[in-house]
Amino acid sequence: xxxxxxxxxxxxxxxxxxxxxxxxxxxxxxxxxxxxxxxxxxxxxxxxxxxxxxxxxxxxxxxxxxxxxxxxxxxxxxxxxxxxxxxxxxxxxxxxxxxxxxxxxxxxxxxxxxxxxxxxxxxxxxxxxxxxxxxxxxxxxxxxxxxxxxxxxxxxxxxxxxxxxxxxxxxxxxxxxxxxxxxxxxxxxxxxxxxxxxxxxxxxxxxxxxxxxxxxxxxxxxxxxxxxxxxxxxxxxxxxxxxxxxxxxxxxxxxxxxxxxxxxxxxxxxxxxxxxxxxxxxxxxxxxxxxxxxxxxxxxxxxxxxxxxxxxxxxxxxxxxxxxx
Ligand code: UT7
Numbered sequence: 001x002x003x004x005x006x007x008x009x010x011x012x013x014x015x016x017x018x019x020x021x022x023x024x025x026x027x028x029x030x031x032x033x034x035x036x037x038x039x040x041x042x043x044x045x046x047x048x049x050x051x052x053x054x055x056x057x058x059x060x061x062x063x064x065x066x067x068x069x070x071x072x073x074x075x076x077x078x079x080x081x082x083x084x085x086x087x088x089x090x091x092x093x094x095x096x097x098x099x100x101x102x103x104x105x106x107x108x109x110x111x112x113x114x115x116x117x118x119x120x121x122x123x124x125x126x127x128x129x130x131x132x133x134x135x136x137x138x139x140x141x142x143x144x145x146x147x148x149x150x151x152x153x154x155x156x157x158x159x160x161x162x163x164x165x166x167x168x169x170x171x172x173x174x175x176x177x178x179x180x181x182x183x184x185x186x187x188x189x190x191x192x193x194x195x196x197x198x199x200x201x202x203x204x205x206x207x208x209x210x211x212x213x214x215x216x217x218x219x220x221x222x223x224x225x226x227x228x229x230x231x232x233x234x235x236x237x238x239x240x241x242x243x244x245x246x247x248x249x250x251x252x253x254x255x256x257x258x259x260x261x262x263x264x265x266x267x268x269x270x271x272x273x274x275x276x277x278x279x280x281x282x283x284x285x286x287x288x289x290x291x292x293x294x295x296x297x298x299x300x301x302x303x304x305x306x307x308x309x310x311x312x313x314x315x316x317x318x319x320x321x322x323x324x325x
């Protein structure tokens with residue numbers, strides 16, 4: 001049976017850069033604190049008029065071009081996102097319309113920072129089962145929508161962006177060779193999007209704060225390190241590989257100290273781990289999509305490389321894939 005593999009990648013990053021120095025003027029923080037505690041130097045922020053689907057469409061077009069796949073031939077579109085334009089139409093349907101993928105099925109996946117790998121694994125199975133010949137999987141986030149720009153605990157951490165890939169059957173031993181999906185809903189309170197209570201219809205005024213992100217950073221930090229190390233090890237074992245066989249590990253980019261701790265726990269040298277958090281911050285599901293794109297672009301992943309993709313995020317939800325490139 002032939003494997004399902006990634007045949008094209010795309011990405012899009014909004015032009016506007018928000019640096020740590022810009023944030024120093026907005027909240028009680030400093031460039032030194034942000035770099036030493038997170039590794040982030042700047043992040044991209046979409047314009048108010050730029051919607052999540054605008055980012056997704058640009059990433060999708062590049063992935064299709066790189067895969068040399070005509071949009072009319074796309075059979076499935078999955079968008080991983082926690083920051084869609086609206087609840088419906090789904091971002092995947094907005095992408096379908098924009099790229100004229102008339103023959104595609106389309107749906108969104110909500111698995112926070114793990115959404116891209118949840119999407120890739122779902123699409124892989126649907127192709128393997130014979131339901132579809134190919135799939136366009138996109139991770140797109142306009143997470144700035146949920147930012148409370150007066151809360152220094154969260155507003156320094158996140159950024160907007162999108163990444164995409166095209167999956168189809170591939171020849172030889174390359175392709176996605178193992179999958180691991182996991183969730184721990186009982187820890188869901190550690191990171192959530194909350195709004196204050198809405199007043200009932202029979203009351204005189206209706207007040208509702210805008211939805212915004214809250215998180216318990218220290219607890220999440222520990223959970224992130226343990227979950228990502230565990231997910232990576234399980235996926236590597238399922239792929240019947242050893243840690244020493246791994247050429248590149250691409251992790252979710254939430255904090256450079258989390259990534260270093262995962263590297264130490266696994267005993268992997270840091271030069272085998274791809275990091276770009278300094279430029280983009282945490283883009284939720286889009287972080288690993290953009291990191292994978294850049295790791296390939298920079299030659300850190302080449303034909304034949306054994307690659308581990310591993311993520312962790314709100315839910316709590318973790319995931320990993322081993323890919324033979
Ligand atoms: O996407 C997946 C889910 N997200 C994660 O996995 C994130 C996991 N957590 C983290 O990355 C880290 O816990 C943070 C970066 C969020 C925070 O780093 P920390 O080293 O755990 O800091 P802390 O929350 O313990 O805060 C230390 C101090 C506090 O001051 P006091 O109470 O010690 O006086 C904070 O108020 O740093 C203060 N602080 C800040 N200071 C300057 C918090 N945010 C800032 C800030 N600038 N932006």
